[in-house]
Amino acid sequence: MSDSYDLLVIGAGSGGVRAARISAGYGARVAIIEEYRVGGTCVIRGCVPKKLFVYASRYKDLFELAPSFGWNVGTPGFDWATLVANKDKEIARLEAAYVAGLERPGVEIIRDRAVVTGPNSIRLLKSGRELAAKTILVATGARPRIPDIPGKELGITSNEAFHLDRLPRSILIEGGGFISAEFATIFSGLGVATTIVYRGERMLRGFDEDLRVGLEAGLEARGVTIIHQTDVLGLRQTGKDITVSFSDGVDAPFGAVMFATGRSPNTSGLGLEAAGVALGEDGAIAVDEYSRTSVPSIYAVGDVTNRAQLTPVAIREGHAFADTVFGGMPTAVDHSLIGEAVFAEPEVGTVGLSEHDAATHGDIDVYVTRFRPMMNTLSLKSDRMMMKLITRAGGGEVLGVHILGPGASEIIQMAAIPMAMKASKADFDRAIAMHPTAAEELVTFKKPSYVYRGGVKQ
Incomplete structure (x- = not known):
């Protein structure tokens, strides 16, 4: 087996896997090095299992609502071991899918820990192998930050x-x-x-x-x-x-x-500083718009750069890296408009500027509505849903959309599309409402709830 590659990727999380797969598709000889499991934080112990657990937790609310719709569910019971076992099965399935996605285009998966020993070289700690590559990509993610306190x-x-x-x-x-x-x-x-x-x-x-x-x-x-x-x-x-x-x-x-x-970038023990890679005060790898580090042959994507610690961002950066280095299509990722979802109860979805920040960018109009979700109207639940649309004054460009309540993440994903196209309030208004839905509120606002003129709320 040759120890020379076009690309060596350290870390088989979302960003590293995407970069390796796309680069191999462009014809590069690629190996990806991972000491734990393929899939990274998101798949193995992050957003995927977390959302499965959130789904499990919401059944409590559904059982409480069921009688108002005529259902008699008796006394519900919950078994933690069953949830954990079923979660583990799903994670194993996803990991296998990630492995297959790498092997299909010919990516070599190396189960080891890597240390960067130079601009084009890596040493594997378990096997002792020395590997060489034209390009190295660091995609080691981040780890939970633990306060330094007694106990x-x-x-x-x-x-x-x-x-x-x-x-x-x-x-x-x-x-x-x-x-x-x-x-x-x-x-x-x-x-x-x-x-x-x-x-x-x-x-x-x-x-x-x-x-x-x-x-x-x-x-x-x-x-x-x-x-x-x-x-x-x-x-x-x-x-x-x-x-x-x-x-x-x-x-x-x-x-x-x-x-x-919080989470800290995983850069400790990788040999990056000895190889000449510049790090920030928080340990994050400093990169340019094309994810290149201070060493021209070494790149970094995802949470390890601390630009935006979100899985979709890491995937986009990984793909852009592959397009840039092996696809002949220099691609810089635009980090200026990134939507976020918080899968809590109530759920949160947000994209664009907050009201506070938007008010510092000039005169704005703010549209706000609050209402009981339709699912709750037959019950005594008093939870309220909130939707907010922030635009430039006079119904201009939409600057921010903020949603609190059921389905917030799904709605905000769709709102992010017209916002990326610089849509105005008039563009939103042209969309015919789908009734009865919660999302229709975003296209039926008539008058601003209040405005900011000269940075002052009126």
Whole structure:
């Protein structure tokens, strides 16, 4: 077997797999090096299993709604072991599909850990093989960030949450981002007494304020306790519980503690700095618009660059890399308009500028509506759905769309398409509403709820 390649990819996650597969399709001799499982964080212990768990948690709400539609479902029961086993089967199926997708165009899969030893060389730590390549692509993703506090080893992260032997009676989740919101939804929906502690004033920093307020209200209505402006100072084992010491002087016991305090790029131990690859203060690999590092033969895509830690972004970057380097089509990824979804309860979908940010870009009109989802109207559930459309003044270009409630992620995906085409409010208005749907609200707004003129709300 030759040890010389056109491309060596380190990391078989979403970005690396796409880059390897497309590059091989262009005729390159490619090997991908992965020390764990093919598929990366998203497939193995991220967005895919997480959404399956979110689906499981939502059955609680469906069972509560069923009687209003005439269904008698008796007393529902839940078995954690069954969910975990079925999730594992699906992940194994997806991993096999990823492997087949690599092998079909001839990508060699090397199960090992790689260290970059030069601009065109890699050493495999397990086998000791020395590999050479014209181009190296680093796509090693990111890992959960764990606070450096006493007793940190007693906590878990999203990695371990998918493999718990049993559900805890209670859980404390530290963090105010989408991972915290999603796992709070999962655990509370499955019957675990759930508490979130966050050092900030409100969760989802950087999101539109109405989304932030609505998410917290929805989580609290679901039974989640949210503690703001408080840090976790330490953990200690007390019998079967973990006692948490908070910065406000309170100590409290929980069945489990989960850290959801962000993710750090996986660059440690890769030999990148010795090879001359420039890293940022957070350990992220610095790249240009074509994902090239400070070393011309070494590129990086995905979470390891910390441009946007989202799977679809990594896939797009991986494909653009292959087009650029092996397809003869230099392609830069536009990161200026990236939609986001938070699979919490309530669900969040957002694309474009928040109201706060849009108001700094000139005069804007803001359209807002709140209503009970139709599914809830036969019951006593009072949950509200929120939709917001932000445009330039006078019904101009749509700058932001923000949705809170059922199906938010599916709706926002479609809204992102006309926004990428610089659609105006008039373009939205030309679409005939599909009734009765929630999404029709985006094309039936008549007058702004309020406006900003000169940066002042009126």
